[in-house]
Amino acid sequence: MEYQEAKEKFISTWGSLGTLWGINKAMAQIQALLFISTKPLSMEDIMEELMISRGNTSMNLRQLMDWGIVTKELIPGERKEFFTTEKDVQELARVIAKERSRREIQPVVKVLKEVSSIKDDGTEKTKELIKQTKALHDLTETADAMLNKIVNQQQNWITKSLIKLIK
Amino acid sequence: MEYQEAKEKFISTWGSLGTLWGINKAMAQIQALLFISTKPLSMEDIMEELMISRGNTSMNLRQLMDWGIVTKELIPGERKEFFTTEKDVQELARVIAKERSRREIQPVVKVLKEVSSIKDDGTEKTKELIKQTKALHDLTETADAMLNKIVNQQQNWITKSLIKLIK
DNA sequence: ATAAACTTTCAATAATTATTGAAAGTTTAA
DNA sequence: TTAAACTTTCAATAATTATTGAAAGTTTAT
Known part of the structure; x- marks a missing residue:
């Protein structure tokens, strides 16, 4: 090629x-x-x-x-x-993950929180809605946090400076 | 609400x-x-x-x-x-991550590997293409592997069985 | 075997999203 | 201050993607 x-x-x-x-x-x-x-x-x-x-x-x-x-x-x-x-893939990934989180994941987390917080009227369907949206809320938040953590992990200032020095 | x-x-x-x-x-x-x-x-x-x-x-x-x-x-x-x-969010996440990886990420990883493996003709632009696509290849593979690991982490058979028992 | 109950397929159409290109806007050089 | 060089905006159009609905297909009960 x-x-x-x-x-x-x-x-x-x-x-x-x-x-x-x-x-x-x-x-x-x-x-x-x-x-x-x-x-x-x-x-x-x-x-x-x-x-x-x-x-x-x-x-x-x-x-x-x-x-x-x-x-x-x-x-x-x-x-x-x-x-x-941006030429550094790590930094690129960091920026992209952060932006997507802010633009798309956070608004969804907000809605999931609202929906899972409705008053439990005791009916089975309401219980199910609360239970499932709560589970989704927790999962989404955890996944988002983990993603950001991973992407940031080798990006503390000292590593960054060292990387720049040897480049 | x-x-x-x-x-x-x-x-x-x-x-x-x-x-x-x-x-x-x-x-x-x-x-x-x-x-x-x-x-x-x-x-x-x-x-x-x-x-x-x-x-x-x-x-x-x-x-x-x-x-x-x-x-x-x-x-x-x-x-x-x-x-x-599927009602279990963890399992849902696992399936979705696996499918997306298979359908979208893997084909891209394949192309990145191909492109980053072209013959280095010594020109600056070729060197840059190889360097950058290699970096992207490594990042994509790592991110994909991590995602799958996270999503699978609490899903080994024993945990799964225990979860089912207590549900 | 027939027909009723149901599901799938797919060409036509609608809805959405991306792209163009030319007019309007901005900056710089003289 | 003018005009050339350049960028932005946005209504019109093109391309893409989703949706419909009716005909064809399948399954089941009698």
């Missing part, structure tokens, strides 16, 4: 995996492209490489910046804006 | 969370409905409760059975088929 083929395969696979971490195809592909690029890319570069429109590129770059995984890079002497993505 | 409102809230929230575990809304809602039901439900029951068509119900029940989280229940004397879902 040659470079170009490998590159395309990576970008398209990563793009279709987007759903797994809750983002759309274009967004995931832009991130993938930046992830393997050796230098910051302009909007022009991205449009050309992925064959998508200016508007699409602009909107998705904005979203990636909202997520905190892509940043604008100002290159001296250049009028255009350039973009880079 | 009354039973009916709580029930609807739970079903619709769980439905919209479907994307998080990679299934569609109707599928998630059917599972949610069964999850809090005190008895097996027929297709008729589900259609009526969720206000969806027969075809839709049939197709999504089939998918839930493919996932292994819903089973047909044959009720003596009844002509219709009845359905139940």
